[in-house]
Amino acid sequence: MTAAPFDFSPLLPAGLPAAAARWTGLAKYSFVGGNNDPEQIPLDGLIEAVNAVLRREGQTLATYGLQSGPQGYLALRQFLSAKLRRDGGISCTADDVLIVSGSLQALDLVNATLLARGDTVIVERDTYQGTLNRLTRLGVNTIGIPLDGDGMRMDVLSDTLVDLKRRGITPKFIYTIPTVQNPTGTIMPEARRLELLKLAEQHGVPIFEDDCYADLIWDGKRPPAIHALSKSANVIHIGSFSKSIAPALRVGFIVAPWAAMSRMLALKTDAGSGALEQMVLAEYCTPHFETHVPALRRGLRAKLDTLMEALNEHFGTTAEFEVPKGGIFLWVKLPDHVDTLKLYQAALAAGVSINPGPEWSTDKAYAGSRLRLCFASPTHQQIREGVATFAEVCRKEFGVPTRSGNVEMKSRA
Amino acid sequence: MTAAPFDFSPLLPAGLPAAAARWTGLAKYSFVGGNNDPEQIPLDGLIEAVNAVLRREGQTLATYGLQSGPQGYLALRQFLSAKLRRDGGISCTADDVLIVSGSLQALDLVNATLLARGDTVIVERDTYQGTLNRLTRLGVNTIGIPLDGDGMRMDVLSDTLVDLKRRGITPKFIYTIPTVQNPTGTIMPEARRLELLKLAEQHGVPIFEDDCYADLIWDGKRPPAIHALSKSANVIHIGSFSKSIAPALRVGFIVAPWAAMSRMLALKTDAGSGALEQMVLAEYCTPHFETHVPALRRGLRAKLDTLMEALNEHFGTTAEFEVPKGGIFLWVKLPDHVDTLKLYQAALAAGVSINPGPEWSTDKAYAGSRLRLCFASPTHQQIREGVATFAEVCRKEFGVPTRSGNVEMKSRA
CATH class of the missing domain: 3.90.1150.10 (Aspartate Aminotransferase, domain 1)
Structure with missing residues (x-):
């Protein structure tokens, strides 16, 4: 380079986040x-799995979407539908599951499907930083509901929904991490989940259930997922393999009604999430997850x-x-x-x-x-x-x- | 489900793409x-690579970003900086490379860093559908420059830049696929690349060089990358392993000046691209790519x-x-x-x-x-x-x- 370096700064649009610092x-x-x-x-298991799956069907890597279509590797969606039924009581098939690049992409897709600048959403007062940062960047009004030892407080949620209704505002969703809440570590009991569903249905608000940590309960006993308790298909449920297997693999999933998922699919313009990671997870988890x-x-x-x-x-x-x-x-x-x-x-x-x-x-x-x-x-x-x-x-x-x-x-x- | 299914449609924001159809x-x-x-x-090679790299450093999968930081797996960035120098004449170090989830994420990050609704960009008249679709969704005015057997026509580009200047418009970038153009299959010769750089510098417009297909030239001989010929660091260069190894792996890369890359990094909020795919590519490509x-x-x-x-x-x-x-x-x-x-x-x-x-x-x-x-x-x-x-x-x-x-x-x- 001999000339003065090009100045990108006059070209940057308004509202960009601050530049990253060197790591x-x-x-x-x-x-x-x-x-x-x-x-x-589980290195030995992952190595065994990757050898088996690549030997058997490695040639499918030549095709975007692995010949399983845009929702992701079929065997992994099959594992998930069985696991979610067994652990969370969710009735879903592989067709109801969308594999994504970590639950962060799930957050992005749900947000892009439902939110516009100026919208209002409800979250737990203390909640995942990645969710809060995304909502801030999207220009969304975020209302935090305090928690107690059983998670989000339903009395405050009810008052908030009534107050919003009085002001003519329908929140776009209620975001909750009900099962090992981040950061408080609480688990919302089944009775409160039913209360939450009742309030959400009364007010016409869908629930966005982030169950990322649900596999990591000390005694292994978890209440049914809110998705499983819903009678009106008003819950979008997301999860991840980051906490149960390995975060660097970047594989998460969304379970959602087709009315919502078909919109997310239209927004997922990445030609599929990483195939090798989906393949090795399906091959490893099906026999070994439990x-x-x-x-x-x-x-x-x-x-x-x-x-x-x-x-x-x-x-x-x-x-x-x-x-x-x-x-x-x-x-x-x-x-x-x-x-x-x-x-x-x-x-x-x-x-x-x-x-x-x-x-x-x-x-x-x-x-x-x-x-x-x-x-x-x-x-x-x-x-x-x-x-x-x-x-x-x-x-x-x-x-x-x-x-x-x-x-x-x-x-x- | 016993109640009527929840109706998401009143909640959807304006401007969403049409719902996807079932695959x-x-x-x-x-x-x-x-x-x-x-x-x-190259299945045998990939299997050998994945065994070696997982045995050696599989435990790093426990950490987001593999202990290599947000720009991606260091060994892969090192391979790329050597390869880009050898093949495309690009002088860069691993610090100048950002690993992304396929070149589609590269398009998204460059667009998000530089574009706002109503902006103008210049592209080749016939060009990659994924680029055109993204620009349309972003509400950007896209001007197509006709091609001949040597790629984008510089006479038309020059006239277009002069015309835009007269109207007070500075395009945010000139997007080109100079090396095996998609869809025309042309290669822009070195002399025209220099012309393009001269015009871009005269008009204060950066060049967005998409070199996705550059590995697949029949005679293996390619002109230097536009990035390599620039004297003013005004080129953002992207590429991919989709065409040279396997598209389902979803690994691409960006080479850009830090002034631009630090902005892209701030927008790359996915906790890193898939680690196993980065690891296996580095392990396989370093000895076998050539x-x-x-x-x-x-x-x-x-x-x-x-x-x-x-x-x-x-x-x-x-x-x-x-x-x-x-x-x-x-x-x-x-x-x-x-x-x-x-x-x-x-x-x-x-x-x-x-x-x-x-x-x-x-x-x-x-x-x-x-x-x-x-x-x-x-x-x-x-x-x-x-x-x-x-x-x-x-x-x-x-x-x-x-x-x-x-x-x-x-x-x-």
């Missing part, structure tokens, strides 16, 4: 992202225990949390004067990455002293060291926990 | 889509010959075409009174799928009697049978070719 690697102690436990990737997942859960539960012990040891009563019913994250409350956005920066400088609460909530003030800690990826030792380092940073920045934190410790498990 | 399978004789030759998928591709080209060239022979036999001089310099498609002109949109419907009913010209051109009248035939996927026998069936349909619908078509045949290869 500088993962933090030494990483408690962020939905990363999983490297030791629990034995793999309980072993994974046991390992995750042990890491959660290590994390809670480390927090008790270093923070004592300074760090408050409820024991999540499954999943890979813990939603932690620090004293009110702690600002987790500031703490995030200081911790990162010390090699510890955390998710500051305000990025995971519609109520930035409520979440200002909260944070999310993911425990699946670090080793037990990294969890212990990382929490110790994090406590040190927190003490230096905010004066808590005090040095005597560990003598104030009380058990909450 | 009904591939046509018996399929001459559409960028599908490749099933016999040429021997695989020439063998693939020889097979494709033989299928092209079969297609041209069949067209000569059944259509005679009724079907006009230039021999493409590479690729997997032939751009065919039928007599003016043939409407290939109608012919498409009739042929499909007879089991033959084709791409009607108007879907591949900004000039629907010019392209009305033209069509694109892809020849990589069908067998030699399917090509011969499919063309015979297609000629029969064309005769019945439009009276051409006449029964004596085959005695009018002349060789144009």
Whole structure:
């Protein structure tokens, strides 16, 4: 290059997100992202599966969509329809399933099918950052409903729907993560799911059920999916293999009535999601999913225990949390004067990455002293060291926990 | 379900594409889509690669982005930077490469980075349908520049840029497929690439170079990429493994200046493209790409010959075409009174799928009697049978070719 470099900036449209920074690697102690436990990737099984499926039908890779059409690899959709029936009580066939490139593409497709700028949607007050960021970028009004130990509160939802109706607003959907809620870790019981369905039907609002974490319940017992309990086909259900097998594979799915799915398909202009990953998942999961997942859960539960012990040891009563019913994250409350956005920066400088609460909530003030800690990826030792380092940073920045934190410790498990 | 099914239609925003129809399978004789030759998928090599890479580093699948960061698997970016230098003369490092989910995601990211409704872009008059459809959906004014045997005509481009300037319009980019143009099969020579760069620089317009087919040139000799010839970093270059290895793998790439790439990265909110496909491609391509591709080209060239022979036999001089310099498609002109949109419907009913010209051109009248035939996927026998069936349909619908078509045949290869 000899001339002055071309200036792209005058060409950029309004409203672009800020430019990304150069990636500088993962933090030494990483408690962020939905990363999983490297030791629990079922490598032998995946290798066996990929050999079998490529030997048998590898030539189909020459065709976009693997000769299974735009909804994705047929064997994987068949596995999912059987699994969703067995685990979640969902009655669906392979024709009701759309394979997507991770549940993030599911979010994009559902949003694109239903939302326009200025629309209103209802979410849980504390919810998945990726969902909140998408809704913000789309210019959608997002109303957060507080949660209790059983998930989204139906009294507040009912009042909100009535209030919106008075103002002539029909929300486009109610987005919920009912089964191991992100970030609170709660599970909505069946009775409340039925209440939610009743309210949604009364108000003509569909439900967008994100069941990404539903495989990771400690005792393996889950209520029926909201999709399964609906009598009016008003639920769009999404899920993923990121948490149960491996996040880097980027395979998720949507179960939706054809009236909605046919619109999503028209918007899915990517010539299909990655075929090799769909093939290996179908081949591996059909025989092995039911034995793999309980072993994974046991390992995750042990890491959660290590994390809670480390927090008790270093923070004592300074760090408050409820024991999540499954999943890979813990939603932690620090004293009110702690600002987790500031703490995030200081911790990162010390090699510890955390998710500051305000990025995971519609109520930035409520979440200002909260944070999310993911425990699946670090080793037990990294969890212990990382929490110790994090406590040190927190003490230096905010004066808590005090040095005597560990003598104030009380058990909450 | 016992209640009436939920009605999604009042919730759909304006401007959605029409609902998709249920997929009904591939046509018996399929001459559409960028599908490749099933016999040429390098299965043994891919299987060897996937075993090696999973054994060595399969545990990294537990981490989004494979510990390589958001630009994609490092080993694949390293392979690409070496390959692009060797084949296209592009000076870039792995840091300049962004791995995406097929070149379709590349189109989406470049469009989202630069385009707003009402903007103007310049394309080749006959060009890739997926590009045209995206620009239409985005509400962008698309100006098509006619092509000759050397690709986009610079005299018309120059006049167009001057005319736009007079009207106060700066196009957001000039999109070109310079190396085996889709659908015309031309290759833009180096001198014209330099002319194009000069015009682009004079008018402050970046070039969007889509080099998807550049590996599939019959004699293997290609001019330097436009990106390589630029002195001002005003070119965004994209490519894909769909044509050289397998389309179902959904792996493409973008080479762009950081000023543009940092914006694309901020818009790529999919938590990374499929990792297993990136891993197997890096592992396979690094040692084998240079021997695989020439063998693939020889097979494709033989299928092209079969297609041209069949067209000569059944259509005679009724079907006009230039021999493409590479690729997997032939751009065919039928007599003016043939409407290939109608012919498409009739042929499909007879089991033959084709791409009607108007879907591949900004000039629907010019392209009305033209069509694109892809020849990589069908067998030699399917090509011969499919063309015979297609000629029969064309005769019945439009009276051409006449029964004596085959005695009018002349060789144009």
